[in-house]
Amino acid sequence: MSERNRTLPRVGMVGGGQLSRMTHQAGIGLGVHFSVLAADPSDSAALVCGDVALGDDRGLEDVLAFAEDRDVVTFDHEHVPEHVLSAVESAGGLLRPGREALGFAQDKLRMRTRMGELEAPCPRWRAVTTLDHVTSFAEETGWPIVLKAAREGYDGKGVWMAGSAEEARRVVDRAAAEDVPLMVEEKVAFSRELAVQVARSPHGQVAVYPVVETVQRDGICHEVIAPAPGLSEDKATGAQQLAVEIAHALGVTGLLAVELFETPDGVLVNELAMRPHNSGHWSIEGAHTSQFEQHLRAVLDLPLGSPRTNAPFTVMANLLGGEDPDVYSRYLHVMAxxxxxxxxxxxxxxxxxxxxxxxxxxxxxxxxxxxxxRDAAAYLRGDQQ
Amino acid sequence: MSERNRTLPRVGMVGGGQLSRMTHQAGIGLGVHFSVLAADPSDSAALVCGDVALGDDRGLEDVLAFAEDRDVVTFDHEHVPEHVLSAVESAGGLLRPGREALGFAQDKLRMRTRMGELEAPCPRWRAVTTLDHVTSFAEETGWPIVLKAAREGYDGKGVWMAGSAEEARRVVDRAAAEDVPLMVEEKVAFSRELAVQVARSPHGQVAVYPVVETVQRDGICHEVIAPAPGLSEDKATGAQQLAVEIAHALGVTGLLAVELFETPDGVLVNELAMRPHNSGHWSIEGAHTSQFEQHLRAVLDLPLGSPRTNAPFTVMANLLGGEDPDVYSRYLHVMAxxxxxxxxxxxxxxxxxxxxxxxxxxxxxxxxxxxxxRDAAAYLRGDQQ
Structure with a gap:
C-alpha cells in the first residue's frame, strides 16, 4: 500500500444519488478516498466516481461488505434499515452519523418525542392508529390536519393533507393495511419555511450555516434564498442555536438540516435530515466551505471549514425535468x-x-x-420557448 | 443509448495528471461526460474519474482509440507528438486545441517565430546549433543567456542558464548529441513575472481572466497573486489584449496561458500553454467560473462563463512534497x-x-x-514543526 493510502482516510457513501455525486466532487479537492455504494452504474454518483461498489444500498450483505473496506461510512439517504445499521456497527464499522442518531431522522415519531424532551418548539402532533384518534386531534386543532407516515417518507412522500374525516379515512385505512405507523400534525399557518444546516464532528466541533428561506412546491424543495431575507439577527441566531442544540443532543456527526416553519410566534421544527440537503446546495458557490466538503470534514473528524458566505445573497432553484428530454440545446441558451x-x-x-x-x-x-x-430553470425545463 | 447520452457531449482529456483531475471535478457540475486517458490507475485523475481509459497518452494507437468514442478530445499536457495529433485529425477526431494551434505550444521556435510575425513583444532570441551561435548572440545581449530546448520542455525542464561560453558548451554538446533543437534567449531583467489566461471557443468567443503575478522558484510556478497587485489598469488591459490577440491569431480553442515578464519598458511574452495552467488554480475559488470549467465550456463550444473574481485578492501557493510522507497529520493542523x-x-x-x-x-x-x-504550504511540507 502506498504512503498515500496509509495516510488519507477512506470514506464510503451509501447511495448513488446526486448528494453522493456532489460529495464526491468535494472530496476530490480534499484528497480523501471517496467511494460510493450504488444500485446501478447509471446512478448519478456512479457515473462520475472513480470507486464505485455496485449493490443494494439498503441490503445487509452489500452494506456490510462496503463498510468493511472503509474507515468511515456515511449516507446520501435515510433509508438503510436499522437492523442493517446495527449489523455494521456490531461488525466494527464506523457509521457517521451513527445508528442511534440516524434513528431520529428515520422515524418521525421518535424525532417528535425527542424534540419534546428537548423542549424544541414543534407543531402539535400525535401518534394515531385509528380515524377516531385523528378526528379527536382535529377537534383540538381544527381541520385541515397533516397525516404523516412515521417512516420512509421524504420529498413530500408519505405526507397527506386532510380537510375532513372522510379524507383522513382513506389515509388511515391504507396505512393500517400496509402496517405503516402514522402520525397527525396540526397544519401550521406559517409565514414561510426556513432551514438551518449545522455540521458537527465526533470531536463536538460545530459549524453553522446562515438560516435560509426555502420555498416548497408539491412537497419538494423548490427554491432557496441564503440568507433568509429580512430575518432579524435575533431570530436568525435563535434558529441557529436551536439547530446546534439539536445536533449535540442527538449526537449527530456530519451535516444536520433542520427544516423550520416561521410563524408570528417563532419557529417550529418541521423535519430533520442528517446528510447534505437540498436546502444547502447554494453553499457550493455561496459559502466558503460547501455543505458537501463540510459533511466530509465532519464525518472524518477533520477540523471544520468556515461557513462564511461569498456574497450578500445566493439563490438556488431546483431544475425539474419537463416533457422534452433535450435539455442540452436549451442549456446553451441559458449559458449564453x-x-x-x-x-x-x-x-x-x-x-x-x-x-x-x-x-x-x-x-x-x-x-x-x-x-x-427561475428564468433559467423554467427555460431549461422547457416552459419558456 | 439513453436520452442523457444523446444530448450531453462526451469530452475526453489526454493525460491523467492533476489538471485532468480538476477538470473532471468541474465537469461533474456541468453534467458533461468526462473521461480521461491515463497511463496508470494511480494517476491523479484516474483515482477519481468515473470513466478512465488506460493507455499510453502519447501513443498513436491509444490516443486514436480514445478519440474514437469522444465528441471532443483535449489535453492536460503538450506532449502528444504531432504525428499522433495528425492521425487523430485525419481519422475525423475533433482535437481542441487543434494540431496546428498546439504546435505553437509544443515548439518554442515555432512560437517565437509566430510571435515575431504578430509583433508581440518577446525577449531577443535565436535558434542555435553551435557554440559559436550562442557566443555571438551573447556578445549582443551580454551574459548570462538562457538556453532552451525548443521541444518537450516544461516546468523548468529543458531550460538552462549559462553565464559563460564554457557553461553554454555543455548544453550545446548534449543537445547536439541528443538531437534536441536548441534556442537561446536573452536573460530578461524583469521586475516580476505575470500571467494572463484567456479562454477561446471555436465560435471565437473569448473570456479573459485578470492578470496575475506569478512567483517562480527553481523553474516551477510557486505562488500566484490574483490580480497582480499594483498593476495599472492600462498595463493590465494591455496584457489582456495581447493574450486575446494571441489566442485569436493562433486559433486556440480552450484555455491559453500567456506567461509574461514585466519590465520597465512593458511586458514580454515568455511562454504559452494551451490548457488549464498552474497560474489559474486560484480561479477554483477565486473566480466565478474556474479555469477548469471554462476550459470545458470552451472546448465544447458552450457559451463561456463569467471570469469575474469573487474577492479582492486570491492567493495560490503550490504544495510540494517534503521528506516526511505523512502529510495527513499535518493537514489536520492546517485546517484547524x-x-x-x-x-x-x-x-x-x-x-x-x-x-x-x-x-x-x-x-x-x-x-x-x-x-x-505560505505558512500552510510550509507546514504541510514539514518545514515548520
Missing part, C-alpha cells in the same frame, strides 16, 4: 443569456417532475437573483 | 489553524519537491493572504 448563472446537472435522464439538477446565482439583490434562477 | 485556507490534494504519493497539491486563500490584503498560504 446569463454567464453568471451556474447550472449543475446530476447526469440523470430527463423525466417530468424529476430533480435533474439545480441552478445557483450569487449577488446583492435577492429578488433579481430569484428571477434569474 | 485557518478554517478559510483551502487545501487541494492531487492524490499523489509524497516525494520531495513533487507538486502534490495547492493552497488557496481569498480576502482583501494580499500580503496577509500570501503569508497564510
Amino acid at each position: 443569456k446569463d454567464p453568471e448563472v451556474k447550472v449543475h446537472f446530476y447526469g440523470k435522464d430527463v423525466r417530468p417532475g424529476r430533480k435533474i439538477g439545480h441552478i445557483t446565482v450569487m449577488g446583492e439583490d435577492h429578488r433579481d437573483l430569484l428571477e434569474r434562477a | 489553524k485557518d478554517p478559510e485556507v483551502k487545501v487541494h490534494f492531487y492524490g499523489k504519493d509524497v516525494r520531495p519537491g513533487r507538486k502534490i497539491g495547492h493552497i488557496t486563500v481569498m480576502g482583501e490584503d494580499h500580503r496577509d493572504l500570501l503569508e497564510r498560504a
